[in-house]
Amino acid sequence: MNWTKRIFYFLLLALIVLGLFFYHSIISYLIYALVFSYLLDPFVGWLERKKVPRWLAVLTIYFVIAGIIAWFSSRLVPALIQQGNNLITILSSGERLTGQYIITLPFIRRIYEFLLELDTKIPGLGTAAKLVDILDQTNVFLAKLPKLLIDNYQKIFSTISIIATVPLISFFLLKDKYKLRKGIIGMFNNRYFELIIIMLRKIDSTVGNFLRAILFEIIAIGILASTALTIVGVPYSILIGATAGVANIIPYFGPFLGGALAVVTVLLNGGTIISAIYVILAMYIVQLIDNNIVYPVVVGGTINMHPLLVLLTLIAGGWYGGILWMLISVPLVYITYSLVKVLYSNLKEFKII
Amino acid sequence: MLKDIYAWLKTIWKKPDKYAELKQFDVLSELSSFELYLLDNFLHKRRFQAGELLYDKDHPLEVIYFILSGEVEVMGPTHPQGHNIVNKLQVLGLIDMFTEDTRSSSAKAKKEVTAYAISRYDLMDLAKQNRQLGLKLLVAFCKTLSNYILNISATGSTAEQ
Numbered sequence: 435m436n437w438t439k440r441i442f443y444f445l446l447l448a449l450i451v452l453g454l455f456f457y458h459s460i461i462s463y464l465i466y467a468l469v470f471s472y473l474l475d476p477f478v479g480w481l482e483r484k485k486v487p488r489w490l491a492v493l494t495i496y497f498v499i500a501g502i503i504a505w506f507s508s509r510l511v512p513a514l515i516q517q518g519n520n521l522i523t524i525l526s527s528g529e530r531l532t533g534q535y536i537i538t539l540p541f542i543r544r545i546y547e548f549l550l551e552l553d554t555k556i557p558g559l560g561t562a563a564k565l566v567d568i569l570d571q572t573n574v575f576l577a578k579l580p581k582l583l584i585d586n587y588q589k590i591f592s593t594i595s596i597i598a599t600v601p602l603i604s605f606f607l608l609k610d611k612y613k614l615r616k617g618i619i620g621m622f623n624n625r626y627f628e629l630i631i632i633m634l635r636k637i638d639s640t641v642g643n644f645l646r647a648i649l650f651e652i653i654a655i656g657i658l659a660s661t662a663l664t665i666v667g668v669p670y671s672i673l674i675g676a677t678a679g680v681a682n683i684i685p686y687f688g689p690f691l692g693g694a695l696a697v698v699t700v701l702l703n704g705g706t707i708i709s710a711i712y713v714i715l716a717m718y719i720v721q722l723i724d725n726n727i728v729y730p731v732v733v734g735g736t737i738n739m740h741p742l743l744v745l746l747t748l749i750a751g752g753w754y755g756g757i758l759w760m761l762i763s764v765p766l767v768y769i770t771y772s773l774v775k776v777l778y779s780n781l782k783e784f785k786i787i
Numbered sequence: 788m789l790k791d792i793y794a795w796l797k798t799i800w801k802k803p804d805k806y807a808e809l810k811q812f813d814v815l816s817e818l819s820s821f822e823l824y825l826l827d828n829f830l831h832k833r834r835f836q837a838g839e840l841l842y843d844k845d846h847p848l849e850v851i852y853f854i855l856s857g858e859v860e861v862m863g864p865t866h867p868q869g870h871n872i873v874n875k876l877q878v879l880g881l882i883d884m885f886t887e888d889t890r891s892s893s894a895k896a897k898k899e900v901t902a903y904a905i906s907r908y909d910l911m912d913l914a915k916q917n918r919q920l921g922l923k924l925l926v927a928f929c930k931t932l933s934n935y936i937l938n939i940s941a942t943g944s945t946a947e948q
Contacts, residue, residue, distance in 0.1 A: 483917060485821060612828040619831055624839060628849045631831075631906050635849075783847045783889075 467603035471611075472642040473649055478608050492608045496601065514673055536569045542701070629784050636776045641769055648683055648765060654728045655679040655720065659692060662716035668696055669703055678717070682724065683761050684748060686741050689724075693717040739768060809903070811876055812853055814927035822920040829909040835896040841879070844893045850904045851880035857900030863892020872897065880907070881928060882935075 454461075474495055481491035537546040549562040607614065615634060622630045660675025668674060678692025696713045705713075739747075744764055751763025781787045806823040809815050809830075818826065832855075835841055841852060841859060852859075854877050861879065862870040873879050873894075883891055884907045914921030 479916075483825070616831060624833060624835055624841075627831075627833060627904070628842065628846070631904075632847060632849050635906055635908060780847065785843075785846075 463599060463603060466600045467607055469645055470600055470604040471607040472645045474604065474608060475611070475642060476646070478611075488611075489605075489609045492605050496605070510672065514676065534566065537566060542569075544707075626786075629780055629786070632780055633773075633777060637773060640772050640776070644765065644769060651682060651724070651728055652679045655682045655692075655724055658720045658723060659696075659717065662720050663696055663713065666712040666716045667709070668700055668713055668716075670699060674699060678720070680761060684764055685739065685744050687744065687748065689717070689721050739764070739771075743767075808855060809853075812878070813876070814878060814924065814931055815853075817923045817927060818920065822917065822923070825913060825917060825920065826905075826910075829905050829913065830903045831905070833902055833904050835900040835902070837896055837898050839896050841894040841896060841900070841902075842890050844890050846890050848880065848883050848887050848890050849906055849908075851878060851884055851907055851910070852894075853878055853903040853905075855901040855903060857902075858897040859894050859900055860897045861892050861894045863890075878931065881931065 474492070477495050478488060478491045481494060482488055486494070536542050546562055546565060549565055553559050553562050618634065619627065619630055656676045656679025658675075659678040660672050663671035663675055674692065674696045677695055678689070681688040681691040684691070693714060696717060697710050700710050700713050747763050747767050748760050751759040751761075754763075778787075804810070806820060806827065809818075809823050809827065815823065815826070830853075833852075835857070842850070844863060854873055854875055856875050858875075859873040859879060860870060861873055879894060879902070910924070914924055
């Protein structure tokens with residue numbers, strides 16, 4: 435490589451670094467816009483095949499989405515907010531969550547009575563008092579939980595307000611999809627031309643299909659869980675069902691979160707052990723439907739990541755950016771891993787490395 | 788006089804055909820303007836210098852080329868003499884497209900080549916999503932491949948890939 439080329443590449447690199455530094459605050463916008471575009475692209479493509487110009491197709495879909503959101507807001511959001519407020523009130527109410535209150539709940543009551551009996555048989559053991567003490571300590575933690583949730587929800591809502599520009603960026607990404615793709619491919623010389631076409635196609639199919647499948651799964655599990663929990667008589671079933679749907683993104687651990695939330699809610703509302711078992715059964719059936727019908731059909735295969743890696747990713751995501759990042763970290767790592775794998779195998783097949 | 792003015796105005800108002808280049812290809816000649824627009828979304832215009840490789844043997848088979856100008860030398864076992872010249876307005880990669888995952892031959896530009904390239908998967912997706920377009924394309928491909936086979940059996944030489 436001669437000096438002129440070296441200087442050119444150095445300047446180009448410097449320009450890219452400067453560009454990244456200048457635009458770094460909007461990179462997250464671009465990522466959100468890309469995700470949004472991937473979700474909408476099949477619908478735009480479908481309308482385009484019906485001879486609707488792309489710009490009009492995107493606008494039509496935006497109007498349809500706005501209509502759905504308006505309908506959803508008018509019908510379900512008030513109920514969700516009401517249920518959320520009630521749940522937070524219960525969790526933050528010191529009175530209802532003291533050890534003395536909790537031992538009056540039917541299921542805990544039996545355990546407490548058993549321990550009392552044990553204490554009378556073995557003097558000096560004091561297990562019943564210890565149980566009340568543990569429940570009190572749990573209460574201190576749970577009382578902090580709503581604040582933690584509210585803090586994070588504030589973050590989520592502020593993020594939502596910040597990314598109000600996302601639909602605008604998505605509009606141009608969708609409208610000029612082919613121009614952008616041609617532009618990217620045009621930047622590569624003939625040696626890497628086929629490789630970059632393969633990469634873009636695989637990114638399109640891997641990321642696009644995965645994101646669309648995840649969205650479909652969230653909706654499906656949300657509806658299924660809400661219905662199942664309503665049938666077994668769980669209070670706040672819509673909220674818990676919706677939470678279970680979102681938590682389901684996290685492999686292995688996600689389904690337990692929804693189930694645990696439902697069981698805790700039932701027990702805190704004075705439910706018996708039988709009603710808790712019904713809830714577990716209902717959530718188990720939802721998971722059976724998910725694992726055997728929804729996931730294989732819409733995603734086509736499982737996220738092939740070791741449970742330990744999933745756990746570490748969740749912890750790292752939580753430390754990095756709270757609940758939102760805990761939810762998106764596993765899909766993000768999986769997508770990155772898949773793309774690196776595809777890139778590596780293709781670089782080898784084209785004998786570039 | 789009026790007729791002349793009308794003809795003159797028509798030449799001014801008539802937009803140049805955006806897809807005139809594509810319509811030159813036999814396999815694309817039956818497509819409507821809208822179908823060509825859909826196809827064009829996936830096409831990439833590439834230039835290759837004389838002596839430059841379009842693709843190499845055993846590389847993954849992803850792209851087929853519509854040669855707009857220039858000459859390409861193809862070397863591989865699917866050609867009776869071991870090599871073949873593909874000229875202007877012929878298609879490169881059509882035989883392997885339906886059967887192979889890796890290239891069975893190499894292709895090198897003999898003269899400077901301008902070609903439209905399209906991913907075979909994009910092409911097949913396009914055909915699946917637009918049945919009429921797909922039917923026209925597949926019939927055209929069948930005709931091209933039939934001519935190719937007839938040519939080989941008649942003269943022992945190859946005309947199109």
